[in-house]
Amino acid sequence: MKELKVGLLGIGTVGGGTYTVITRNQADIARRLGGNIRIVQVADRNLELAKQVTGGQVAVTDDAFAVVNNPEIDVVVELIGGYTVAKELVLTAIANGKHVVTANKALLAVHGNEIFKAAADKGVIVAFEAAVAGGIPIIKALREGLSANKIEWVAGIINGTTNFILTEMRDKGLAFADVLKEAQRLGYAEADPTFDVEGIDAAHKLTIMASIAFGMPMQFEHAYTEGITKLTIKDIQYAQELGYRVKLLGISKKAEAGVELRVHPTLIPEKRLIANVDGAMNAVVVKGDAVGPTLYYGAGAGAEPTASAVVADLVDIARLQGTKAEQRVAYLGYQLDQQQVLPILPIVEVHSAYYLRLRASDKPGVMADITKVLADLQISIDAMLQKEPAEGESEADIVILTHTTQEKIMDAAIANIEALPAIAAGVTKIRMEALSR
Ligand code: HSE
Numbered sequence: 001m002k003e004l005k006v007g008l009l010g011i012g013t014v015g016g017g018t019y020t021v022i023t024r025n026q027a028d029i030a031r032r033l034g035g036n037i038r039i040v041q042v043a044d045r046n047l048e049l050a051k052q053v054t055g056g057q058v059a060v061t062d063d064a065f066a067v068v069n070n071p072e073i074d075v076v077v078e079l080i081g082g083y084t085v086a087k088e089l090v091l092t093a094i095a096n097g098k099h100v101v102t103a104n105k106a107l108l109a110v111h112g113n114e115i116f117k118a119a120a121d122k123g124v125i126v127a128f129e130a131a132v133a134g135g136i137p138i139i140k141a142l143r144e145g146l147s148a149n150k151i152e153w154v155a156g157i158i159n160g161t162t163n164f165i166l167t168e169m170r171d172k173g174l175a176f177a178d179v180l181k182e183a184q185r186l187g188y189a190e191a192d193p194t195f196d197v198e199g200i201d202a203a204h205k206l207t208i209m210a211s212i213a214f215g216m217p218m219q220f221e222h223a224y225t226e227g228i229t230k231l232t233i234k235d236i237q238y239a240q241e242l243g244y245r246v247k248l249l250g251i252s253k254k255a256e257a258g259v260e261l262r263v264h265p266t267l268i269p270e271k272r273l274i275a276n277v278d279g280a281m282n283a284v285v286v287k288g289d290a291v292g293p294t295l296y297y298g299a300g301a302g303a304e305p306t307a308s309a310v311v312a313d314l315v316d317i318a319r320l321q322g323t324k325a326e327q328r329v330a331y332l333g334y335q336l337d338q339q340q341v342l343p344i345l346p347i348v349e350v351h352s353a354y355y356l357r358l359r360a361s362d363k364p365g366v367m368a369d370i371t372k373v374l375a376d377l378q379i380s381i382d383a384m385l386q387k388e389p390a391e392g393e394s395e396a397d398i399v400i401l402t403h404t405t406q407e408k409i410m411d412a413a414i415a416n417i418e419a420l421p422a423i424a425a426g427v428t429k430i431r432m433e434a435l436s437r
Pocket of ligand 1: 158159160161162196201300301
């Protein structure tokens with residue numbers, strides 16, 4: 001087997017991890033592969049860092065285009081992130097007939113359709129295991145391990161930062177803003193945490209998984225995204241009293257009218273394994289019609305876990321050198337010309353169960369008025385919790401869990417509940433998923 005020559009774009013956290021893993025595990029990788037993978041050039045804006053990590057063993061440059069245009073290189077590993085320069089570099093590498101490995105979920109979710117089309121035209125591989133859930137081989141599982149199945153739904157904790165924050169809120173009883181500061185101090189959260197805490201990073205990863213699961217192009221622009229910034233410790237604790245955990249879930253389901261593609265805080269029964277995935281860990285549940293629900297768990301970020309996925313992609317590419325496109329697994333599981341543009345359901349069309357928290361005067365008939373609003377819209381109540389008013393207060397918190405209904409019907413019910421004279425403030429709504437079938 002011909003040696004695979006790699007050009008690395010970016011030698012920060014994941015790039016450094018990739019260099020370390022390839023170097024440390026070279027012998028085992030060679031024994032598996034029957035050949036070698038060698039990093040021959042590294043580009044990073046920080047030349048000193050590049051020299052330090054590679055110890056002078058590899059050519060370094062601060063010009064990423066020198067790598068994608070280097071005729072010696074077979075495969076470019078893009079680890080610089082972002083949409084703009086990364087896109088140009090990836091498309092240039094493809095145009096130069098090089099395979100690409102990328103961990104860039106934002107790039108693929110937003111520009112993936114164009115990138116895969118360009119790669120198909122050139123007959124090169126674009127591999128991206130590291131783009132979703134870091135070290136968990138979820139792309140391989142969805143694309144290959146589950147290829148016998150009709151996938152019914154995918155649901156995942158696919159952002160470690162928010163899972164860390166939610167776990168700390170629950171365990172320590174702290175508010176979101178306080179835990180975020182702590183997460184930033186510990187290096188879990190970025191200085192600008194918007195992509196993580198607003199659910200955008202999770203929506204990028206969900207978009208990629210949904211495309212593979214349902215054989216459709218990337219449709220990130222239609223994803224519903226709601227983050228964790230408005231979650232209160234009160235809701236996390238009430239959910240816990242009722243036997244639920246609150247997680248930021250990415251959920252994609254094939255429904256009759258289209259595909260649900262949504263990221264939002266979600267109540268999950270605490271007895272589900274995925275409800276017990278804590279700290280910065282990730283997990284994905286995939287439901288196939290033949291296999292049933294399957295669960296994948298592991299580190300969703302970090303230098304070596306992410307490098308584990310990058311290097312596995314390099315091993316695949318090394319093995320596939322010289323093959324034709326039809327001998328390879330399709331980029332997104334389904335052949336590109338077999339993809340269907342399935343409609344993504346607006347959030348108001350989605351069906352879900354709900355957690356509602358309201359604050360009401362502690363007077364006779366109030367509960368009857370609330371339940372009548374729900375009954376009038378055929379919304380069935382699953383469980384209820386009423387707290388005693390605090391000392392000296394005349395209003396009480398009421399928590400209601402409902403059975404499944406459509407979001408627009410629930411929104412109409414909430415508007416009617418908020419119009420009742422005994423209701424003191426806006427109703428808090430959190431979606432709830434059983435994840436059982
Ligand atoms: N920021 C991401 C997370 C890791 O917190 O999971 C990279 O996708």
